[in-house]
Amino acid sequence: MLVELVKLNINGREVEAPAGSTILQAAELAGIEIPRLCYDKELSPLGACRLCVVEVKGNRLLPASCVTPISAGMVVDTESPAVAEARKTILELLIANHPLDCMTCDKLGDCKLADYCYKYGVKDSAFAGEKHDYAIDDSNPFIIRDLNKCILCGACVRACEELTGADNLSYLNRGFHRKATTAGDVDYIDSDNCVFCGQCVAVCPTGALTEKTLAGKARRWDIDRVRTTCPFCGTGCNFDLAVKEGKIIGVLSNPDAPVNQRMLCVKGRFGWDYIYNEKRLTSPLIKKNGKFETASWDEAYDLIATKFKEIKDKYGSESFAALSSARCTNEENFLVGKFTRAVMGTNNVDHCART
Amino acid sequence: MTNPISDILNETELMFLIGTNPTEAHPVIGYKMRKAARKGVKLVVCDPRHIDLVDEADYWLRLKPGTDIPLLNGLMHIIIKEGLEDKKFIEERTENYEELKAIVESYTPERVSELTGISVDDLYSVARLYAKTDKAMIFYTLGITEHICGTRNVMSCANLAMLTGHLGRPGCGVCPQRGQNNVQGACDMGALPNVFSGYQGVGVDAAREKHEKAWGVPLSGKVGLKIPEMFKAAHEGQVKAMYILGENPVLTDPDANHIRKALEHLEFLVVQELFLTETAEYADVILPAASFAECDGTFTNTERRVQRVRQAIDPIPGQANWQTICQMVTKMGYPMSYNDPSEIWDEMASLSPSMAGINYQRIDEMNSIQWPCPTTDHPGTPVLHVGKFTRGLGLFQPSEHIPPAEMPDAEYPFLLSTGRILQHYNVTTPYSPGISSIWDKEMSEVNPQDAEKLGVKTGDKLKVTSRRGEAITNVKVTDRVLPGVIWMSFHYNGTPTNALTSDGLDPITGTGEYKVAAVKLEKI
Ligand code: SF4
Ligand code: SF4
Ligand code: SF4
Ligand code: SF4
Numbered sequence: 001m002l003v004e005l006v007k008l009n010i011n012g013r014e015v016e017a018p019a020g021s022t023i024l025q026a027a028e029l030a031g032i033e034i035p036r037l038c039y040d041k042e043l044s045p046l047g048a049c050r051l052c053v054v055e056v057k058g059n060r061l062l063p064a065s066c067v068t069p070i071s072a073g074m075v076v077d078t079e080s081p082a083v084a085e086a087r088k089t090i091l092e093l094l095i096a097n098h099p100l101d102c103m104t105c106d107k108l109g110d111c112k113l114a115d116y117c118y119k120y121g122v123k124d125s126a127f128a129g130e131k132h133d134y135a136i137d138d139s140n141p142f143i144i145r146d147l148n149k150c151i152l153c154g155a156c157v158r159a160c161e162e163l164t165g166a167d168n169l170s171y172l173n174r175g176f177h178r179k180a181t182t183a184g185d186v187d188y189i190d191s192d193n194c195v196f197c198g199q200c201v202a203v204c205p206t207g208a209l210t211e212k213t214l215a216g217k218a219r220r221w222d223i224d225r226v227r228t229t230c231p232f233c234g235t236g237c238n239f240d241l242a243v244k245e246g247k248i249i250g251v252l253s254n255p256d257a258p259v260n261q262r263m264l265c266v267k268g269r270f271g272w273d274y275i276y277n278e279k280r281l282t283s284p285l286i287k288k289n290g291k292f293e294t295a296s297w298d299e300a301y302d303l304i305a306t307k308f309k310e311i312k313d314k315y316g317s318e319s320f321a322a323l324s325s326a327r328c329t330n331e332e333n334f335l336v337g338k339f340t341r342a343v344m345g346t347n348n349v350d351h352c353a354r355t
Numbered sequence: 356m357t358n359p360i361s362d363i364l365n366e367t368e369l370m371f372l373i374g375t376n377p378t379e380a381h382p383v384i385g386y387k388m389r390k391a392a393r394k395g396v397k398l399v400v401c402d403p404r405h406i407d408l409v410d411e412a413d414y415w416l417r418l419k420p421g422t423d424i425p426l427l428n429g430l431m432h433i434i435i436k437e438g439l440e441d442k443k444f445i446e447e448r449t450e451n452y453e454e455l456k457a458i459v460e461s462y463t464p465e466r467v468s469e470l471t472g473i474s475v476d477d478l479y480s481v482a483r484l485y486a487k488t489d490k491a492m493i494f495y496t497l498g499i500t501e502h503i504c505g506t507r508n509v510m511s512c513a514n515l516a517m518l519t520g521h522l523g524r525p526g527c528g529v530c531p532q533r534g535q536n537n538v539q540g541a542c543d544m545g546a547l548p549n550v551f552s553g554y555q556g557v558g559v560d561a562a563r564e565k566h567e568k569a570w571g572v573p574l575s576g577k578v579g580l581k582i583p584e585m586f587k588a589a590h591e592g593q594v595k596a597m598y599i600l601g602e603n604p605v606l607t608d609p610d611a612n613h614i615r616k617a618l619e620h621l622e623f624l625v626v627q628e629l630f631l632t633e634t635a636e637y638a639d640v641i642l643p644a645a646s647f648a649e650c651d652g653t654f655t656n657t658e659r660r661v662q663r664v665r666q667a668i669d670p671i672p673g674q675a676n677w678q679t680i681c682q683m684v685t686k687m688g689y690p691m692s693y694n695d696p697s698e699i700w701d702e703m704a705s706l707s708p709s710m711a712g713i714n715y716q717r718i719d720e721m722n723s724i725q726w727p728c729p730t731t732d733h734p735g736t737p738v739l740h741v742g743k744f745t746r747g748l749g750l751f752q753p754s755e756h757i758p759p760a761e762m763p764d765a766e767y768p769f770l771l772s773t774g775r776i777l778q779h780y781n782v783t784t785p786y787s788p789g790i791s792s793i794w795d796k797e798m799s800e801v802n803p804q805d806a807e808k809l810g811v812k813t814g815d816k817l818k819v820t821s822r823r824g825e826a827i828t829n830v831k832v833t834d835r836v837l838p839g840v841i842w843m844s845f846h847y848n849g850t851p852t853n854a855l856t857s858d859g860l861d862p863i864t865g866t867g868e869y870k871v872a873a874v875k876l877e878k879i
Binding site for chain 2: 213282303349
């Protein structure tokens, strides 16, 4: 199927995009980023925050670029003075009831609200008024929910419904009391449908939803992100391990993940902490008189080498068998096969039956 | 999987699920299926249990446990009777069609309905829907393979796909979702008794000679022992020494007591593990292992996608697993030295034509590559069997109904079925403080009718006894399971479910029949 390309002008540049694209998508294709809060390319468009407004020649209103389709010959300015002014007003309205505790907020550095306020020089609000006093929900081990910082972009509601399909979140009340929350406004842990996939956290543009393990551990810009593959099932999701000073403090979604984009499940997002379980074995152990005693690597290898050779000499190669692991890497599995075949002289190698 | 996961949302028009519970065992795949179903992709779920995706399904075929072959044969019977088979595909790309036709002939809708418990109407509707939909995918996992007839079940799924030409195209295919994260990779790497990496038979002279040359030693052409045979041989005294890397068969393999006895019989056992597991307790030497976050390497997912595992922190035991293996083997007089895991991969790739085009640099550039990928300018292969099957013609391998090895009787009146739950993964997640603070004990599922007879409610305890062992479990009363069935997971050492499971094995793969065993239940 050939998609027709439409020509238009954005910020003085001639660009092309497939027919049916929105202005925001066309700009993105041309490498021009339009500020947005409620728009998320993995979710259905909402057109609610209006931060993505742009100026379109011949149009007296400023349309929201995330829901306005392109047309041939359109002339768009994404950063005109009128646009900047409009964005400033929107941001001032958004922070009118916002706690503004960026100094201690775990999201700063990855908070779109703070980033855009910085960009448009918004410090305080002409509309400052009543603030919320919602209790913080940290009832579960994974997610902290501080709805005082919620800007009602609806990304969490859409992610829960459209990505996971858990349908655990919706809107409650009207006006100032409007909330994006669970049915009955209960804590996550008490909500019926939460599967703790954390998709809502991954898409939240502010500090309203954050990973509990990261709380107070690092400013976002001090986190090293190491991209890796999930060890918990055969789907093969990718994510970033968040590392600070040589220690893992959490998992962060990586939108470039080939299989899953930002989607994960409870195991992938929150199961990594087994790594620091104090029961981890840290040195070789040798059983003496029925009890395990700590040994050096060399002692362990010497004993293994002697015993394996002895048994091979006495009973033959077929008296040895190796069980490799469907949890370990390809490289480790290859080495176990090579060891069994080339050194022990047998093909008695298999991996756990529980496929 | 013959086809990529992305086909679920981008290509297919029908998902046919049999013996798989994706939202728990492969959650992100399950979430994508739910999304696809909600945007109008048809969904058929064949499962005795009321799994989550039943709520999104167009058809739920609640078959009796262990009757997958009659169901699949019954669908094929209707398809052939109504002339809905893909004659061109059968003619050009398959062989042995006549035998299939002969065998499914006797699986009339009425007989199949009797055997499976599914209505005749539903059988007709689903058979027509699957056959008439242009792009349809079949998904299965352990609910199909963990039976004595596991291999036959798998073949029957393939028969259905071939009969209707649902193979070798986007949005079609037969898609087993691999359970453990790197089952695909462990097989690809030749951690199997019959093949080297890249599925090159140990009995094939050319393959063996190639490896002998690369490794500088003569190699055995005799096919080795599969897991159940290893433990049997250990039990009987032929296998004397074992090396076990990162697995805990005492908890995860069927008939745990038999495994314990086998391990006791060994003269020498080495276990390389993260934790002092039930299996490690039997070791003479334990080597501490590093977790996935402490090693460089690769995993291969269920769609043959090779992706990087990257070291994020220093290994907690001081060194990565590949280093430990190399040092151990070098100590035995066979020098193994690599500067880093990419060199191990390169050695493997140089010996394995189907992966020869993959290296770390390309994975870094492309994020991932799906094998077969024979050369470094090959883009990888998302869809298998396009135009031609690996073996040439697709072979129909029909099968008659094979009932489970052990069925409930007067003494053991309940049917035990086992599987995974969302929150846990074999033997690592129970060590996650976060996860185990919420999900810390087995909650076996029992139907309300049975609960009433047994006098238990959710949270009460049951003793479950089979011919092989017993376990204590908490109960969750739910109509997710049929009356007469108890469903348990196998993640908790407080409830060693595999002390109960059947000793029945698929004679071809040696996979245990985890899905059906007979037990009795007592309130305690
Ligand atoms: S959510 Fe953003 S704007 Fe609000 S306090 Fe946190 S960093 Fe600042
Ligand atoms: S964690 Fe997942 S299921 Fe729970 S509310 Fe967030 S998105 Fe929904
Ligand atoms: S919690 Fe976050 S994602 Fe949800 S509506 Fe509020 S700001 Fe948006
Ligand atoms: S995040 Fe969940 S679905 Fe994805 S690979 Fe890990 S365990 Fe599987």
